[in-house]
Amino acid sequence: MQSLRMKLIVSFLMFILICTITGAHSASPSDPMEKRRADMVKWDIKGRGISDKKVLNAMLKVERHRFVDESRQSDAYSDYPLPIGEGQTISQPYVVALMTEAVALKGNERVLEIGTGSGYQAAILGEIVKEVFTIEIKRGLYEKVQKRLQLLGYGNIRVRHDDGYFGWEEYAPFDVIMVTASANHIPPPLLAQLKEGGRLIIPLGSTVFYQNLTLVKKDKGKLTVKELGGVAFVPMTGQAQKK
Numbered sequence: 001m002q003s004l005r006m007k008l009i010v011s012f013l014m015f016i017l018i019c020t021i022t023g024a025h026s027a028s029p030s031d032p033m034e035k036r037r038a039d040m041v042k043w044d045i046k047g048r049g050i051s052d053k054k055v056l057n058a059m060l061k062v063e064r065h066r067f068v069d070e071s072r073q074s075d076a077y078s079d080y081p082l083p084i085g086e087g088q089t090i091s092q093p094y095v096v097a098l099m100t101e102a103v104a105l106k107g108n109e110r111v112l113e114i115g116t117g118s119g120y121q122a123a124i125l126g127e128i129v130k131e132v133f134t135i136e137i138k139r140g141l142y143e144k145v146q147k148r149l150q151l152l153g154y155g156n157i158r159v160r161h162d163d164g165y166f167g168w169e170e171y172a173p174f175d176v177i178m179v180t181a182s183a184n185h186i187p188p189p190l191l192a193q194l195k196e197g198g199r200l201i202i203p204l205g206s207t208v209f210y211q212n213l214t215l216v217k218k219d220k221g222k223l224t225v226k227e228l229g230g231v232a233f234v235p236m237t238g239q240a241q242k243k
Helices: 002-026 034-050 055-062 070-075 091-100 120-126 138-151 188-192 238-242
Strands: 083-085 088-090 108-112 131-136 157-161 176-179 194-205 211-219 224-230
Touching: 034 055, 034 091, 055 091, 055 120, 070 083, 083 138, 091 120, 091 194, 120 131, 120 138, 120 157, 120 211, 131 211, 138 157, 176 211, 176 224, 188 194
Parallel strands: 108 131, 108 176, 131 157, 176 194
Antiparallel strands: 083 088, 194 211, 211 224
């Protein structure tokens, strides 16, 4: 009897060991990019004061490395801008989060973005709001980002090749307008296309050195302006350079 009991115990222990080994080998390997993305959000986004859960969740979900060239993917979760071609950059993750939090999104907004670039900011917005309308003036970037956003399944983002200075009147008014290139003034067509109670955010000031990230709120036709701090964006091209 004792011998049978020992055999049963040994068999049970072998079963546990086999299950443990099998489980270890069948588990999918960890995604190094997911870990790096989580660290970016923990230290560079949340760690620097961004607290809106919708923004944090979007930053965790959107894979920034998919918005840069393969040669730059190892730097995708570092907190600084990266070149994307044609003299343009993908914005620093903290600045993307800061601008997104500043416009106080609820989730049902229609947002106009000026300066699609890589499409990363549009994707962050697309994770939060109902609809995003984004305009890119450089054809090469426009063609690339349109394919990228379609491939990633962002059906709520429309991309247009045009001069963003004039906005997108066909779909106006907008709850939020986000300008991701610097200008020395706010384009009047954008103010006209901003809904009552809406918010516009833009890097405003010198287009050569640095700008003040400026939040504008529209209430009963009157504008209130708040400066959020210094930033450095590439300048708007097209009509903005003629003013």
